[in-house]
Amino acid sequence: MPNTRQTTIQCVQCHQPVRAVVRSLIDAQQEPDAKVQLLSGRLNAAPCPSCGAINTVMTPLLYHDASKELLISFVPMEMGLSKDAQEKAIGELMRQLTSNLGNSGFKGYLLQPRQALTLQGLVEQVLQADGVTPQMMEAQRERVRLVEMFIQSPEENLPALVQEYDAKIDAEFFQTMTMVAQRTLEEGRQNLAHQILETQNRVVELSTYGQQMIAQSEVQEAVVQEVVEAINAIGPNPQRADFLNLAIQYAESEAHLQALVGLTRQVFDYAFFQEFTAKVGQAPAEERDKLAALREKLLEYCALIDQQSQMAVQQAAQLLEALLTAPNPDELIQANLPMFDTLFLQVTAANIQEAERRQDMATSGKLKAVYNKVISALQANMPPELRFINDVLGAETEADAGALIAQHVQEFDARLLEALDAVEAQVGANGSPEIHQRLAFLRREAEGIFG
Ligand SMILES: [Zn+2]
Known part of the structure; x- marks a missing residue:
């Protein structure tokens, strides 16, 4: 039943071999991820591990969405297939689709697939069936153009650019920018993604809408x-x-x-x-x-x-996936440190458990390696005050915690109290009585010295 196959192609830029996953059959109901890949331009795209270039594998496509009675075929012109060869390729995909569906799933619309002449045309037909109008698509294209203009602009020109387009900078503009950054990240171009996020921060500071967001x-x-x-x-x-x-x-x-x-x-x-x-x-x-x-x-x-946390979990899972396949995970981690939060660690831990339950030791080993890399990167980047508080909270016994405090508290200054405020706010009502007790203990000692 897997609708994907592996292949090796030659990188268009550096001519090194690139492993690629190719999908020719998209069933939007069965595999919503494949639909997302298609709509975001990532379907059959393989980043080159050597030079980072994005290679696209040309293949005939058959798109099916039973809930909308939608069946669309597409054969890239670049493949140069004769009409007969095109029909044969689509016919083969049709057979695969109908055998996946079984007899009960068969309906009349499956006899006559609509045709798309370009990949863009296929995407537009899918979006229209989702209720996205051509006007909405054009507005989004314009937004992407605007975002690209901001990304390509030298830093010193940003203030003038923001002033000129201030009225067009809104929530959707920032969403589009985040989306572009995320896609860049998934393509393995960490530096560019980082730069896009920096530009975004600048635009937030400079624009009217961004200033309202900050005030809010x-x-x-x-x-x-x-x-x-x-x-x-x-x-x-x-x-x-x-x-x-x-x-x-x-x-x-x-x-x-x-x-x-x-x-x-x-x-x-x-x-x-x-x-x-x-x-x-x-x-x-x-x-x-x-x-x-x-x-x-x-x-x-x-x-x-609950809805938001579900989305956040999905995002964390995507990030984990990107890390597992990244040619250089350390770089990816460094470029995205703020994205590795408690939720990310929980999602990774859950994946480790699940892999162990399946007794898939290879995957669980890879996941554990990623988990440890992220933890060390986070610890290395922690301010020393936070690392100290962490050590105190992690001490095995009350006496160990007391010894740690007595031994090291002198090495810090009033910033330790600020860090304590931040940790207490984060722990909030979720912390156990022991955690609150230890934090209170540390606070008394610290206040005695620099309060
Ligand atoms: Zn390459």
Whole structure:
């Protein structure tokens, strides 16, 4: 059933051999990833491990989406196939498709595939079936052109360029830029990807929309800080009722409620909402509607966060995939350090477990190597204060932690207190009582010296 095959081609630029995965049959329902590859121009593209050039393998394509009754064939003109040879190639793919579908999946539209004359034409037919209009496609093409102009512009010209196009710099512009950076990264061009992200930061600072984003995120950060402090004030043994009270206290502020759910999503479980429903039932009539509305809002925020974390997990998985196939993973790690967060490590750990469950030791070995590389890179880049706090938290016994503190605390300065603030905010309500105890211990010692 695999709809891909391996082949070796010669790099167009340096003529070295390049291994490539070739796909000729795309079933959008069965393999949504293949559809994404097609739409993002990565289908049958093989980066050369020697020079980084992107090679594209020419092959006839058959695209199928049963949910839209869509069947499109495409044979690249560059292949120079005769009409007979084209029909034979598509006929072969049709046989493969119908045998995958089995008898029950057969419908009339499968007899007559639509034809696309160019790859772009194929992409446009697929997008149109998704409800993307030609106007939307043109707007996106224009956005990509604009983004490319910014990327190619020398740094000193950026302010003038931003001023000229300020009205066109919006959320979609930045999304497009991020997408271009990500694609560049996946093609193995880390330096360029890094440069694109730097240009993006500059454009954020310079543009009206970017400045609004910065102002907004500063307000959000202040709200998050406020909510973190309220959670910490609950003490070491928070109960569901404490969070319920906090939510009621924040009922009038969506920003605070969102921050609360975002920081402590795991508190808002089935039992929490059961408790909440009971409370709504017991409340005096005049408060009942308000509480019920709050309950709906919290449910909505939980769903939103679950959706976002699912997307973030997918992104982390993609990054992991890129690392596993990168010719030089160390470079990739260095160029993308900020992207290696707790979630990335969790996703990698889950993949290691899964590989071990399958007893696929080769994969689990590769994954472990990647995991260790990322951890060492992160540790090497950690400010010394954070590394120290990490060591204290990781010490086996209370006495070991105390000895570490006594021995090294003098080597630091007031920045240790700032680092402690940051760690405490991050640990928030999720930390165990032991972690909070150790952080408090370290804080007392540090404040005694530089407070
Ligand atoms: Zn090459």
